[in-house]
Amino acid sequence: MSAPITGDRGILRELLSYKSGIIGLIIILFLVLVSIYAIITIPYNEMLELWRGSNPVWLRLPKNAAPEWWEIFIGKKLPRNIDLLPIISDKYTYVKKVITDNTTKQIIIEYSFDFNYDDFPKEINIFFNATYHKRRPRVSIYWKKPKGEEIHLMDYRLRSPTDKLYLSNKLTLEDKLVRYHEREIGVKFKYPITVEKSLFMDFSPEIRVLKGKYKIRFIATLTEPEADLNAEVVIYGQVYGWAGTDHKRRDIGIAILWGTPIALIFGLSAAAMISLVQLVIAIISGWYGGIVDSVIQRVTEIFLILPFLPFLIMVDTFYNLNIWSLLLVVIVLSIFGSGVKIQRALVMQIKNYPYIEAAKVYGASGKRIMFLYILPKILPPIIPALVLSVPDFVFLEAALAFLGLGDPVLPTWGKVVSEAFSEGAVYKGYYYWVLEPAGMLMLTAIAFSLLGLALDKIVNPKLKEQ
Amino acid sequence: MSSILSVSNLRLYYRTKKGPVKAVDDVSFELRKGETLAIVGESGCGKTSLAKALLRLLPRNVHTYEGSIVFNGTELMKLSNEEFRKKILWRKISMVFQGAQNSLNPVLKVGFQVAEPLMVHYGMNEKNAFRKAEEAIKLVGIDKTFVNRYPFELSGGMKQRVVIAMALVTKPEIVILDEPTSALDVLTQANIMNLLKRLKEELKLSYIFITHDIALSSELADRVAVMYAGHLVEVAYAETFYREPLHPYSKKLMASVPTLRSEKKLEYIPGTPPSLIEPPHGCRFHPRCPYAFDKCRRETPPMFSVKGELVRCWLYERERQ
Numbered sequence: 001m002s003a004p005i006t007g008d009r010g011i012l013r014e015l016l017s018y019k020s021g022i023i024g025l026i027i028i029l030f031l032v033l034v035s036i037y038a039i040i041t042i043p044y045n046e047m048l049e050l051w052r053g054s055n056p057v058w059l060r061l062p063k064n065a066a067p068e069w070w071e072i073f074i075g076k077k078l079p080r081n082i083d084l085l086p087i088i089s090d091k092y093t094y095v096k097k098v099i100t101d102n103t104t105k106q107i108i109i110e111y112s113f114d115f116n117y118d119d120f121p122k123e124i125n126i127f128f129n130a131t132y133h134k135r136r137p138r139v140s141i142y143w144k145k146p147k148g149e150e151i152h153l154m155d156y157r158l159r160s161p162t163d164k165l166y167l168s169n170k171l172t173l174e175d176k177l178v179r180y181h182e183r184e185i186g187v188k189f190k191y192p193i194t195v196e197k198s199l200f201m202d203f204s205p206e207i208r209v210l211k212g213k214y215k216i217r218f219i220a221t222l223t224e225p226e227a228d229l230n231a232e233v234v235i236y237g238q239v240y241g242w243a244g245t246d247h248k249r250r251d252i253g254i255a256i257l258w259g260t261p262i263a264l265i266f267g268l269s270a271a272a273m274i275s276l277v278q279l280v281i282a283i284i285s286g287w288y289g290g291i292v293d294s295v296i297q298r299v300t301e302i303f304l305i306l307p308f309l310p311f312l313i314m315v316d317t318f319y320n321l322n323i324w325s326l327l328l329v330v331i332v333l334s335i336f337g338s339g340v341k342i343q344r345a346l347v348m349q350i351k352n353y354p355y356i357e358a359a360k361v362y363g364a365s366g367k368r369i370m371f372l373y374i375l376p377k378i379l380p381p382i383i384p385a386l387v388l389s390v391p392d393f394v395f396l397e398a399a400l401a402f403l404g405l406g407d408p409v410l411p412t413w414g415k416v417v418s419e420a421f422s423e424g425a426v427y428k429g430y431y432y433w434v435l436e437p438a439g440m441l442m443l444t445a446i447a448f449s450l451l452g453l454a455l456d457k458i459v460n461p462k463l464k465e466q
Numbered sequence: 467m468s469s470i471l472s473v474s475n476l477r478l479y480y481r482t483k484k485g486p487v488k489a490v491d492d493v494s495f496e497l498r499k500g501e502t503l504a505i506v507g508e509s510g511c512g513k514t515s516l517a518k519a520l521l522r523l524l525p526r527n528v529h530t531y532e533g534s535i536v537f538n539g540t541e542l543m544k545l546s547n548e549e550f551r552k553k554i555l556w557r558k559i560s561m562v563f564q565g566a567q568n569s570l571n572p573v574l575k576v577g578f579q580v581a582e583p584l585m586v587h588y589g590m591n592e593k594n595a596f597r598k599a600e601e602a603i604k605l606v607g608i609d610k611t612f613v614n615r616y617p618f619e620l621s622g623g624m625k626q627r628v629v630i631a632m633a634l635v636t637k638p639e640i641v642i643l644d645e646p647t648s649a650l651d652v653l654t655q656a657n658i659m660n661l662l663k664r665l666k667e668e669l670k671l672s673y674i675f676i677t678h679d680i681a682l683s684s685e686l687a688d689r690v691a692v693m694y695a696g697h698l699v700e701v702a703y704a705e706t707f708y709r710e711p712l713h714p715y716s717k718k719l720m721a722s723v724p725t726l727r728s729e730k731k732l733e734y735i736p737g738t739p740p741s742l743i744e745p746p747h748g749c750r751f752h753p754r755c756p757y758a759f760d761k762c763r764r765e766t767p768p769m770f771s772v773k774g775e776l777v778r779c780w781l782y783e784r785e786r787q
Contacts, residue, residue: 354568362583376573
């Protein structure tokens with residue numbers, strides 16, 4: 001027989017003797033590490049900007065791109081985002097030449113890059129960045145396939161210094177390219193072919209990707225001596241990052257990462273505050289008895305029949321709560337819960353234990369007896385219940401976010417699910433969009449449930465496995 | 467010997483739906499300094515209520531609480547609850563509870579448990595109180611290292627010693643021992659009795675020793691008070707009481723004590739203890755008393771002083787001095 005282990009260490013050691021305890025703790029540790037990572041790598045303000053930001057922040061990300069690991073299910077290598085920027089990189093080559101005449105200035109920009117993916121990119125966008133006074137630069141754009149000749153795509157006059165040329169949207173370009181390819185291959189296509197497909201397809205009747213080195217060339221003509229022009233090309237991939245992007249081109253990863261600390265803080269603080277306040281109310285009710293008890297019990301009964309969710313929705317609609325005031329409302333609505341009744345019954349029982357009588361005899365005050373004698377006695381069974389109730393509040397927050405009542409600025413898992421739902425993610429096949437936040441929610445629930453069950457076995461020896 | 471505690475006409479009635487329960491009715495006795503007064507009686511005769519009345523530990527449903535308790539010349543009944551709690555309770559009169567097993571807080575370390583009265587009554591800080599508690603624990607014969615143990619790690623006898631240490635830590639003058647050994651085996655019982663004797667001599671304590679075990683009471687008692695149905699029926703010196711009890715109830719009680727070796731037929735008292743709500747008219751013992759006669763049924767006997775002892779029985783009317 002081993003000696004009884006007591007104290008906090010004993011509990012931890014006993015917890016680790018249960019598989020569910022170990023798994024629960026590992027998952028919780030993982031979630032905590034994710035939270036810390038999120039808070040450190042994406043500071044709060046940056047997160048807000050990344051999630052709520054105006055368009056330029058998201059513009060260079062693909063729309064509704066799956067996470068990179070998605071291609072495991074597809075079985076081919078899906079294109080990543082290719083950002084061609086006017087800087088030297090080992091992924092592509094960048095050349096800029098300036099030829100100055102007396103009156104005109106010619107700038108030649110050339111990017112050449114490898115495209116070795118099995119599928120076509122999503123879109124192509126060109127970002128100009130020019131300096132000029134009055135006369136707008138004129139740009140000719142050429143495209144060179146790995147084994148084909150150079151195609152003149154279009155001539156374009158900038159509308160503003162930071163103009164964007166959304167190639168995928170140019171119907172004239174689409175027509176031109178289709179006609180070009182029909183001429184080259186000698187077949188008529190039965191259906192329209194998008195710009196990105198035309199640009200990256202092989203010269204063959206069936207449409208397939210041509211891998212190899214591509215070139216895009218800009219020849220800009222500027223008529224002012226001080227004028228300058230830079231062009232950036234973004235070839236949007238079908239997959240992006242580890243989490244993918246949503247309909248607003250936002251990186252879902254930000255919401256998944258930052259959703260973790262928010263969910264943990266919300267769930268833990270709601271569960272802990274509610275359990276502890278209920279405990280204190282129950283002790284006061286049970287200890288003082290009489291009129292105090294009656295009032296507390298009647299109030300509890302009123303709160304118990306209040307419909308929680310409709311009430312919460314009403315408050316949220318009226319006051320447009322952020323997550324902290326939402327937390328407060330949830331706590332206020334829950335402190336007179338069923339826990340008050342259950343724990344009061346325990347207090348009534350413990351109140352008549354000889355050691356409480358003894359404490360009364362040697363003159364311990366009511367406060368002392370309540371918090372030094374009764375509270376520690378009924379605390380142990382509360383702890384597993386507290387841990388088990390954490391997922392309830394994480395789900396509650398998600399449910400409210402799903403109903404559109406969540407925090408207006410913070411990214412939470414529930415909000416991601418909500419947006420996925422309203423954009424018809426599952427219908428359109430963007431399963432990752434739903435699965436990622438849902439997976440995190442379930443992981444959190446499982447972790448706390450496993451831990452709670454293990455704790456329950458420790459504090460309720462009757463449940464112990466033989 | 468001067469009297470340290472003098473109780474006269476003490477009454478404690480509880481209110482119930484059926485009427486007042488006369489748990490302590492017209493009880494008078496004196497306790498002298500350094501003396502042990504044993505209060506013996508059947509279960510439910512009001513012994514513990516008497517202890518509670520002395521310490522003013524009254525439940526909510528008190529009907530009557532009156533009489534006089536004079537401690538060292540101070541009338542305790544005239545003190546306010548607050549004064550009583552601050553000046554008398556535990557500082558002057560402390561108590562060892564029935565069932566020590568359950569009178570310790572399971573989540574407090576033994577040392578802190580013993581230090582509790584000091585912190586509560588003297589407002590002592592935790593450190594000093596703990597040091598005093600260590601002394602008290604040493605005094606009752608427990609090793610100092612046990613202060614850091616929890617009650618469940620201690621044996622029954624040790625727990626009882628801890629409870630005694632708790633009663634002594636404030637250095638009171640009177641200790642009320644309410645069945646201090648009721649849940650212990652005989653060897654441990656003997657141990658605790660010896661400890662109580664030693665402490666009494668060392669600390670010059672006065673004990674009120676409440677028990678249902680007459681044999682055990684003889685170990686410690688200087689005087690014996692027999693309680694029956696809320697009344698004290700006999701108060702006598704131990705030497706004479708154990709040899710020759712006067713009251714018929716005391717006699718029956720003595721006859722029911724088993725003895726080792728001798729082939730005595732154990733007697734019992736026929737009938738049941740009376741209801742304390744409606745005690746029998748006249749002498750409360752008369753329905754079970756073999757000597758009962760007419761007067762017993764009509765009138766409640768007063769305390770007769772017989773051979774320097776007090777007895778509440780009409781049989782001694784003529785013998786009184």
